[in-house]
Amino acid sequence: MDRKFVVTADNHTHQGTPISVLLDGPEGTRSIELVDSTTHHPVPCQSEVGEGGMLVSWIESGLAKGATKTFPASLSYQPRRPQGEDSVRLQLRSADRLDVRIQGDLFTSYYFGSQWHRPYFHPVTGPHGVPVIGSMGTSISPTL
Secondary structure, eight states: OEEEEEEEOOSSOBSSEEEEEEEOOOTTOOEEEEEOTTTOOEEOOEEEEETTEEEEEEEEOOBOTTOEEEEEEEEESSOOOOOOTTSEEEEEEETTEEEEEETTEEEEEEEOOTTSSSOEEEEEBOGGGOBSSOOOSOOOOOOO
16 A cells, blocks of 8 residues: 655754654554655664554654655564564674674774773664765775
8 A cells, every 4th residue: 555745854954853754554463564755765764553553653853944854664563573583693803893784784893802991882873875974084994
Protein backbone atom coordinates (compact mmCIF):
# COMPACT_ATOMS: atom_id res chain seq x y z
CA MET A 1 0.00 0.00 0.00
CA ASP A 2 1.61 3.21 -1.11
CA ARG A 3 0.86 6.58 0.41
CA LYS A 4 2.32 10.03 -0.01
CA PHE A 5 2.21 12.96 2.37
CA VAL A 6 3.59 16.49 2.40
CA VAL A 7 5.22 18.30 5.32
CA THR A 8 5.34 22.11 5.23
CA ALA A 9 7.63 24.19 7.45
CA ASP A 10 5.99 27.07 9.26
CA ASN A 11 7.61 30.49 9.76
CA HIS A 12 11.09 29.23 10.64
CA THR A 13 13.69 26.76 9.38
CA HIS A 14 13.55 23.29 10.91
CA GLN A 15 16.91 21.63 11.57
CA GLY A 16 16.97 18.41 13.59
CA THR A 17 13.27 18.72 14.35
CA PRO A 18 11.19 15.74 15.48
CA ILE A 19 8.11 15.25 13.29
CA SER A 20 5.20 12.88 13.83
CA VAL A 21 2.39 12.08 11.40
CA LEU A 22 -0.68 9.95 12.07
CA LEU A 23 -1.47 7.86 8.99
CA ASP A 24 -4.82 6.21 8.59
CA GLY A 25 -3.97 2.80 7.28
CA PRO A 26 -6.00 -0.32 6.81
CA GLU A 27 -6.38 -2.49 9.88
CA GLY A 28 -3.48 -4.91 10.20
CA THR A 29 -0.80 -2.54 8.88
CA ARG A 30 2.41 -3.43 10.72
CA SER A 31 5.33 -1.53 9.16
CA ILE A 32 6.27 1.44 7.01
CA GLU A 33 9.15 2.44 4.77
CA LEU A 34 9.51 6.20 4.37
CA VAL A 35 11.51 7.89 1.59
CA ASP A 36 12.74 11.47 1.19
CA SER A 37 11.52 12.44 -2.29
CA THR A 38 14.30 15.02 -2.66
CA THR A 39 17.23 12.67 -2.03
CA HIS A 40 15.42 9.36 -2.69
CA HIS A 41 17.07 8.00 0.46
CA PRO A 42 15.15 5.97 3.02
CA VAL A 43 14.23 7.98 6.12
CA PRO A 44 15.00 6.30 9.44
CA CYS A 45 11.72 6.39 11.33
CA GLN A 46 9.79 4.81 14.14
CA SER A 47 6.24 3.61 13.81
CA GLU A 48 3.61 2.67 16.33
CA VAL A 49 0.29 1.12 15.39
CA GLY A 50 -2.71 2.18 17.44
CA GLU A 51 -6.48 2.51 17.17
CA GLY A 52 -6.29 5.77 15.19
CA GLY A 53 -3.82 4.46 12.62
CA MET A 54 -0.03 4.38 12.46
CA LEU A 55 1.99 7.11 14.18
CA VAL A 56 5.21 7.67 12.21
CA SER A 57 8.01 9.74 13.78
CA TRP A 58 11.41 10.86 12.47
CA ILE A 59 13.95 13.65 12.79
CA GLU A 60 13.79 16.15 9.93
CA SER A 61 17.35 17.13 9.05
CA GLY A 62 16.57 20.37 7.24
CA LEU A 63 13.45 22.11 6.01
CA ALA A 64 13.66 25.82 5.15
CA LYS A 65 11.06 28.35 6.28
CA GLY A 66 7.86 27.82 4.26
CA ALA A 67 9.33 24.91 2.28
CA THR A 68 7.52 21.66 1.64
CA LYS A 69 8.84 18.14 1.35
CA THR A 70 7.01 15.11 0.00
CA PHE A 71 7.44 11.70 1.60
CA PRO A 72 6.32 8.58 -0.28
CA ALA A 73 5.51 5.83 2.21
CA SER A 74 4.97 2.11 1.72
CA LEU A 75 2.75 0.49 4.32
CA SER A 76 2.89 -3.26 4.78
CA TYR A 77 1.04 -6.00 6.61
CA GLN A 78 4.42 -7.65 7.26
CA PRO A 79 6.65 -6.65 10.18
CA ARG A 80 9.78 -4.72 9.27
CA ARG A 81 12.39 -7.13 8.01
CA PRO A 82 14.85 -8.18 10.70
CA GLN A 83 18.34 -6.76 10.49
CA GLY A 84 19.95 -10.13 11.11
CA GLU A 85 22.54 -11.30 13.56
CA ASP A 86 25.40 -9.73 11.60
CA SER A 87 23.96 -6.22 11.25
CA VAL A 88 26.36 -4.80 13.89
CA ARG A 89 29.93 -6.08 14.00
CA LEU A 90 32.79 -5.18 16.30
CA GLN A 91 36.29 -5.68 14.94
CA LEU A 92 39.44 -5.23 17.02
CA ARG A 93 41.80 -3.58 14.52
CA SER A 94 44.75 -3.21 16.87
CA ALA A 95 45.55 -3.27 20.58
CA ASP A 96 44.03 0.22 20.92
CA ARG A 97 41.34 0.47 18.21
CA LEU A 98 37.91 -1.12 17.82
CA ASP A 99 35.84 -0.61 14.65
CA VAL A 100 32.04 -0.65 14.76
CA ARG A 101 30.35 -1.61 11.48
CA ILE A 102 26.64 -1.51 10.75
CA GLN A 103 25.53 -3.71 7.87
CA GLY A 104 29.14 -3.81 6.68
CA ASP A 105 29.70 -0.03 6.66
CA LEU A 106 32.05 1.68 9.11
CA PHE A 107 30.00 3.57 11.71
CA THR A 108 32.85 4.59 14.01
CA SER A 109 36.22 3.59 15.42
CA TYR A 110 36.86 3.62 19.16
CA TYR A 111 40.42 4.64 20.10
CA PHE A 112 41.36 3.70 23.66
CA GLY A 113 45.14 3.35 23.76
CA SER A 114 47.41 4.74 26.44
CA GLN A 115 48.86 7.24 23.94
CA TRP A 116 45.54 9.16 24.07
CA HIS A 117 44.63 11.46 26.94
CA ARG A 118 41.19 9.82 26.99
CA PRO A 119 39.36 7.38 24.72
CA TYR A 120 37.36 8.75 21.79
CA PHE A 121 35.26 7.82 18.75
CA HIS A 122 36.33 8.99 15.29
CA PRO A 123 34.87 9.29 12.73
CA VAL A 124 31.19 8.97 13.57
CA THR A 125 29.28 8.36 10.37
CA GLY A 126 25.59 9.13 9.95
CA PRO A 127 23.12 7.93 7.37
CA HIS A 128 24.42 7.63 3.80
CA GLY A 129 28.08 7.92 4.89
CA VAL A 130 27.89 11.55 6.01
CA PRO A 131 30.19 12.33 8.99
CA VAL A 132 28.32 13.74 11.99
CA ILE A 133 31.39 15.15 13.76
CA GLY A 134 34.15 17.30 12.32
CA SER A 135 37.83 16.60 12.02
CA MET A 136 39.69 16.39 15.29
CA GLY A 137 42.94 17.60 13.76
CA THR A 138 44.45 14.13 13.79
CA SER A 139 45.99 12.27 10.93
CA ILE A 140 44.01 9.13 11.69
CA SER A 141 41.96 7.80 8.83
CA PRO A 142 39.88 4.66 9.07
CA THR A 143 40.98 1.58 7.23
CA LEU A 144 38.03 0.22 5.36
